Amino acid sequence: MTPERFRTIVDAYGADPRRWPDEERAAAESWADLHRIEADAMLAESANLDAWLADHTVAPPERALIERVVAAAPNRRPVKHRVRLWWQGAAFAGIGLAGGLAGAFAVSFFVMTGQPPQTHDSPSYLASSFDGSGVDWSGE
Template identity: 80%
Template structure:
């Protein structure tokens, strides 16, 4: 336990050791016993703040005030059934199933017929400025 950590604990939790964290209470009390004058100064400073905070009370609200708040609060709407969420999930699963079936049909068609799909190599509409051009301009 360091003096800085002891001050941090007292500043955060007050002068009463019962409020200090359980895992640091023993070490803080042992440090305070070894450094009594320094610990007493820190504890006295915090004790005055603790006393002020303890003396501060808040009166409960008047019943008319509570009634006004409740009267102006929005009404609770009954919860909607979760059927909409269920339909959204079913639609999502159906779309995925349809895509999987379309892909399986396309693959099986090409496997059964033995003809691979036609690939147009170096077509001008398939090239980009990053992949080069199919036109040879070296002769000019």
């Protein structure tokens, strides 16, 4: 424990050792015991501030202030609106699930039959440059 660290602890947490950090309390108290005059001066400065802060109280808010704050708060949406949003979300999730199942069914159909779809017989608008078709778009 250094004098600078002791001052930092006293300035931050006050003169009462019960408020000091647990992991540094023993070291700070032992430093204060070894350097009693210097520690007492630092603790006296902080004790005055601690006493002033302990005496200071904040008055509870007036009823009119509470009513103004509550009146200015935004209104919550009615339960009916939240339920409608929940159903819309559930419908969206259901549509996504149905699409996923349809895709899984199509893929499993081709895997089970062992026959991939014939792309060379497909119309030119279904062809792409990756399917190996002989469709040449350069002439158009």
